[in-house]
Amino acid sequence: HLVIVVSAMGKTTNALEWVxxxxxxxxxxxxxxxxxxxxxxxxxLKSLFKLTDEVYSDIQMLFNELEHKINTPPSxxxxxxxxxxxxxxxxxSSKIVEKYLRSIGVxxxxxDIRSLLITDSNYKEANVLFDISTPKIKDCFNSKAIYICxxxxxxxxxxxxxTLGREGSDYTAAALAYMLDAESVTIWKDVPGVLNxxxxxxxxxxxxxxxxxxxxxxxxYYGAQVIHPKTIxxxxxxxxxxxxxxxxxxxxxxxxxxxxxxKLSLPPIYIYKYHQVLxxxxxxxxxxxAEENMSLIFRHLADQKIKVNLMQQxxxxxxxxxxxxxxxLHGFLEAMKAQFDILYNTDLTLITIRxxxxxxxxxxxxxxxxxxxxxxxxxxxxxxx
Numbered sequence: 001h002l003v004i005v006v007s008a009m010g011k012t013t014n015a016l017e018w019v020x021x022x023x024x025x026x027x028x029x030x031x032x033x034x035x036x037x038x039x040x041x042x043x044x045l046k047s048l049f050k051l052t053d054e055v056y057s058d059i060q061m062l063f064n065e066l067e068h069k070i071n072t073p074p075s076x077x078x079x080x081x082x083x084x085x086x087x088x089x090x091x092x093s094s095k096i097v098e099k100y101l102r103s104i105g106v107x108x109x110x111x112d113i114r115s116l117l118i119t120d121s122n123y124k125e126a127n128v129l130f131d132i133s134t135p136k137i138k139d140c141f142n143s144k145a146i147y148i149c150x151x152x153x154x155x156x157x158x159x160x161x162x163t164l165g166r167e168g169s170d171y172t173a174a175a176l177a178y179m180l181d182a183e184s185v186t187i188w189k190d191v192p193g194v195l196n197x198x199x200x201x202x203x204x205x206x207x208x209x210x211x212x213x214x215x216x217x218x219x220x221y222y223g224a225q226v227i228h229p230k231t232i233x234x235x236x237x238x239x240x241x242x243x244x245x246x247x248x249x250x251x252x253x254x255x256x257x258x259x260x261x262x263k264l265s266l267p268p269i270y271i272y273k274y275h276q277v278l279x280x281x282x283x284x285x286x287x288x289x290a291e292e293n294m295s296l297i298f299r300h301l302a303d304q305k306i307k308v309n310l311m312q313q314x315x316x317x318x319x320x321x322x323x324x325x326x327x328x329l330h331g332f333l334e335a336m337k338a339q340f341d342i343l344y345n346t347d348l349t350l351i352t353i354r355x356x357x358x359x360x361x362x363x364x365x366x367x368x369x370x371x372x373x374x375x376x377x378x379x380x381x382x383x384x385x
Contacts, residue, residue: 008089079123090150114155126162178234193255268360
């Protein structure tokens with residue numbers, strides 16, 4: 001009884017984001033951007049199938065749907081439009097993988113997760129409605145068979161497509177595991193497992209053999225790319241182990257994330273978030289940053305769907321570190337400017353070190369200007385230029 005959850009291929013999500021961007025700008029480059037996505041996938045088809053195979057027409061139909069979409073004027077709900085376009089990456093990839101597995105003799109059942117994993121309408125960051133989804137999922141995946149479906153995407157009760165946030169395929173797998181009472185979840189990655197740093201930044205990064213659910217949640221929260229932030233909760237709630245393994249070396253053990261009672265001795269773990277903005281907010285009347293001011297600030301942050309990565313408060317100012325998104329930042333600044341003076345710095349990096357040592361901190365701040373430095377028992381956080 002196996003459920004395979006498939007992500008988009010290569011950099012398809014990024015490529016479809018360009019299609020979306022040109023689409024909402026009514027930029028004619030949307031056609032070239034979509035053509036690039038099509039060429040990428042048809043080159044994969046040519047490497048796997050005969051030119052007479054029906055998979056070509058199946059995939060062409062999906063691209064026809066996308067082309068029809070970008071020929072239709074966008075609504076003012078741009079996050080909604082994002083999900084209607086970007087969700088196709090997983091539909092296309094899952095169709096290709098299903099057809100290939102069938103061609104080599106695997107009896108497999110393709111399922112469209114958009115009608116099964118029901119979410120709210122918080123487009124781009126949709127929340128799974130477990131009470132509604134669970135009976136649909138159990139009814140669909142009810143036989144001892146091999147199934148394939150899509151990660152990252154879902155659908156509302158009205159039938160609109162939604163996405164679960166970048167890297168959301170991991171979360172899809174965890175949600176399905178929770179609903180189906182799975183024995184385990186395995187996430188296949190292009191790294192040996194969960195590492196203590198991004199090997200592109202630190203080539204000397206080492207693999208962590210075992211970590212606890214709690215540690216995995218902390219790493220995901222601070223921005224570790226290998227695990228989606230929402231993935232751990234459904235697994236921990238039912239004590240389902242998570243294995244992170246390399247698809248280039250499937251026999252290697254990878255990393256296991258599970259319930260651990262004993263204290264583990266972990267090395268410093270480094271997490272980098274680039275393209276950060278530090279926003280400092282001060283009331284125009286020099287009043288204290290009190291509860292009513294904080295409430296207003298966070299309301300405007302929520303309105304713009306801005307996630308705060310770090311915050312720091314003084315008597316008359318409040319600073320937040322956020323991901324750079326020009327549209328969201330502009331909307332937030334416009335909403336705040338009547339009551340607050342605001343300063344901000346762009347092109348910053350937020351470095352988090354779990355289980356830090358003095359040497360670990362020195363290693364990352366060499367030749368950098370420190371703007372904010374926060375230390376707790378187990379975690380060091382630094383905003384640097």
